[in-house]
Amino acid sequence: MTTPAPTYFSDLVVEFLHQQDIDTVVFNPGASFRGVHDSLVHADNAAIAPEIVMACHEEIAVAIAHGYHKASGRHMGVFVHANVGLLHASMAVFNAWCDRVPLFVLGGNGPVDAGKRRPWIDWIHTSQNIESVVKDYVKWCDQPIGQRATVESLTRAFKLMNTPMHAPVFVALDFDTQEQQLEEGVRLYPATATEPTLLPPLDRETVDDLARRLLAARTPVLVVDFSGRDPETVAPLVALAEALGLAVIDRGNRLNFPSNHPLNVSHTGTDEIAGADLVIALEVQDLVGALGSFLSLTDQGLPENGADIVTIGFNDLLTSKWAADYQQLVPVTRSVAADTRASVEALRAVAEDPRGPFAAPGFIERRDRRAAALADVHGRSRAEWARQAEESKQREHIHVAGAVDEIHRAVRDEEWILTNTGSLTVDGWVKKLWPLERPGSYLGLNGGGGLGYGLGASVGAALAHRDDDTLCIDLQSDGDFLYTPSALWTLAAQQAPLLVVVMNNRLYLNSTQHAQRIAGNRDRDIDRAHIATSFYDNPVDFVTMARSYGIHALPRVEKIGDVAPTVGEAVRHLKNHRAPVLVEILMD
Template sequence: MNTKGLNGAEALLHVLRGMGVETIFASPGSEWAPVWEALAKSGGTGEYPEYISFRHEETVIAAATGYYKATDKLPGVIIHTTVGALHATMALRAALHERVPMVVFAGESIAFGEDDSPDPGAQWLRLLTDMGGAAPLVERCVKWTFGLNTAALLPATIHRACQLAMAEPAGPVFVSVPMEMQFATMKHDAPPGVYVQPSTPDPAAMDAIAERLIAAKRPVIVTEGVGRSVAAVASLVALAERLGAPVLEGRNPSFMNFPHGHPLYGGLCDTAQLKAYLNDADLVFLADAVIPWHPPSALPGPNTSMVMLGDAPLYPQVPYLGLRADLVVQANVAQSLPMINERVNKKIDAGARAAMVKEWGAKHEQARAAWRDRAQSAGKVGVIDTAWVANELNAVLPANAIVVDETITHRYDLYRGLEAMQPGSYFEAAYGGLGMGLGYALGVKYAARNRPVITTIGDGSFNYNPVVASFGACQEHGLPALILVMNNSGYLSQKGGIPKYYPDGAAVRSRNFPGTTITPSPNYAALPLAFEGVGERVVKPGDLRPALLRGLEAIGAGKLALIDIVLAEVNPKK
């Protein structure tokens, strides 16, 4: 790539575009003037990536994550020096754990006005610089970091950063770019714009997996991340049908990994449910999934073998896994599943496991019927329940809708109840930390402007989000989303630990649960009005569906919409 003679900012933009980066997600910062000048000079010709600002570092990393999940395209990210890096770290940690690639740049100063380059300003010496720069501050939350120490390395470093981000297992990388180097004239070209080609799964390893699956009489499949590829989901469906194996999703599915209406869908994992499915299982196949039972030593039994497949099956970012597996294969799941299917299909005829499919299908339908009964019953009481929310969403969601979820205690109800959703239409936004749901939704909407985006978010999660920055970006960039606040006026997950550990304790006896309330409950519905949006508060179950329809109509007209859905309070008044 030709970068010789360009200044550092132009080279940065040129290399990113040459590596296929179409969008730079940014938050404000004073050190990127050369980049802004280069963008202004280009006049939106497509020479450089599109630049879009999201007003807050946590929001911008979340938006880049949502964008990648919806497109599989590498995003660039620009943030503000060490302070911006610190704002961004929680969302970067989530991206690392979810294997979401992005190239993140933070500016800094290394000369403090003492050399011949343009003076960055006195604020750098006093307020904006830390020992070692920004890169060391985030190194445990990203895949790779580097602080540029000479302008000569700038083009090749950006090229390398893109390659490293996308190489399996993918993840965020971080480059600190001194402002002085953005002005400097580049003396070298960047390497050619090529990526490392993913390795082809080892045929012998695929043979080994297939042989175990074929030999198993009662296999069970568990996944959390197959849904990152819609094609991989189709392959998993074909494999499950041929094996007659039920498919369960792990405790924290980041995607919709299996059609919820399929007779082999076993639902979300909890330990009690897993025991029911694993009672007679002779093999568990973990396909892109962390061990779903807890503690790790609890299951499976000694007579059940376990096979693990994933591009990072040992999850090196996790300190403890408690792994007890008979076969562990590191390989791209989307590439591996068709190879496994080919081998299985040669040994098991279509329809040979029809009796098992029928058996699991009956169990599936029994669970769905119980769920529907619960959802319908929930609509007949005076207080809205999350099962009723899921029921009403099923009734009104357009076929092309995308749901972004940042709930905690309501997640299982909502996810179980979204029967109509298909792979590629659901993204989980909570991965160990809260405050990213609105940013996720923005990134997904930016990637899929013609599809309605609905965000389900707990009131506790909502309070962690940079709401003003997110709503402002919705308004500025024309990214309307329907936000459903699950409002129980508190933190149910926090309260749940007290009776669990102290069932007869003082808190339970006095009904005093310190720190678990969000009261008085704010007028959440008023917030979108400041951004030319609409909002309403719903208290009665019968009023929810009309409100959802109005919300969908509003975002169809290009407006931000929020519905404050009032649930039973965490701590009812005495």
């Protein structure tokens, strides 16, 4: 069946989404984009219109698109209602900004022409410079007026969000423009107009300079953070580290390097790299935090031992004038903006060259000795973490380490993906106990530290894997859950195959810890730290909540011996029905 030519401008917007291979859009409905909404559901557009995922809150909608992209590398379009919807969405947009995820966010507005506004509602839902709500934490934004201008804005936005550094974009669609009949001569640009501008790999001079530094270094360290956004970087990165005997610190915003690889000494606190004389930081966001995890630093963030610092990445290509997520300035030895995967491959080629400097017997002996020492640290550290987890299982109440270990025991034979790890505490134990080795199997935390991310992002990731056998697991903290519980409605409506494990300690743990710390510093009663940071006095029943939305939920787990059997039962149900399941674990 041939799709008829667009009749209204909103039909052309749908055609643009189809042209850019956006097969799904997500939104909470709003009248300010009713023209596009009509075009999405119009029967004559069925052959090209993306599938609609409805959310009950704009923050959930943006989080769904956030998780969908991290899980698949594909885009889900997001529509938000004029001003009030954008205000609801703004926290989730900030998370995506800090997480360097490209999101295509389109908002309604207007009509800007005051003569076309309906009384009251169009006036309170029309804003001058509506993009100002998010302009300081999107890569580009626009409020075009007119059909040709809007086509250009959509095209530019799509191109810019995919050009490194990746980040969200926002375009406001004027209410009146959406509903106009398509003007003669208005058409889309060619699909290729949105192809991103690409960065080159390291140039020859830079490769040679890095090779000289690596050859001379006694204790070279490779720090990685976001390179695993492209899963294809993991294998060549492993090969590079092995060829050079590099100690690897994975800051963990993605799965950049296998957690169980013997060269991975993240979280070990080892003295083996305390004397590092060369650090190569690959797509590292918080450089001071990364360096300070194993080196003593000056107040300028420089290593006190004078180690050379070389950064490769895109951080300097994207900075906000409002948000300080660009972190402390470090006057590094050398900073290079280059394509990550191509740069790793260029360094790998030199490192593995059988006639190159790294093939010399003297270097190979030094490399092997270094690698053996790192492997020993790695092995001892993982054995100690496993011992601590086993010891925690003897406690009266479930401890996070034991719970994380038992959850893995129940899913270890599955092809799983961790869509979210809920909190820094849970995340830390996951990285110590789980074998994070398959590229793309760990999607990282929320980026901006904003609660309300986990469940929506996990729904998005599960939708990305709806048609395969992947087991998507959301290790969901209870406090984050309570920001956006209506994400359960979308989860149930879409029957997204997601295992939600609620790690319920009935606390905003981070806030409780801060309250304890300040009370201790002031020699005050730390036993009062739970006041206004806990749910002890009015606990939430997450099992009943899930069932009320039509989601299969098992009885709450309160003993460590029941964790693995209950999670195992949940996995079997999910595999048999390809439908969501919730398990609640009550824990310290």
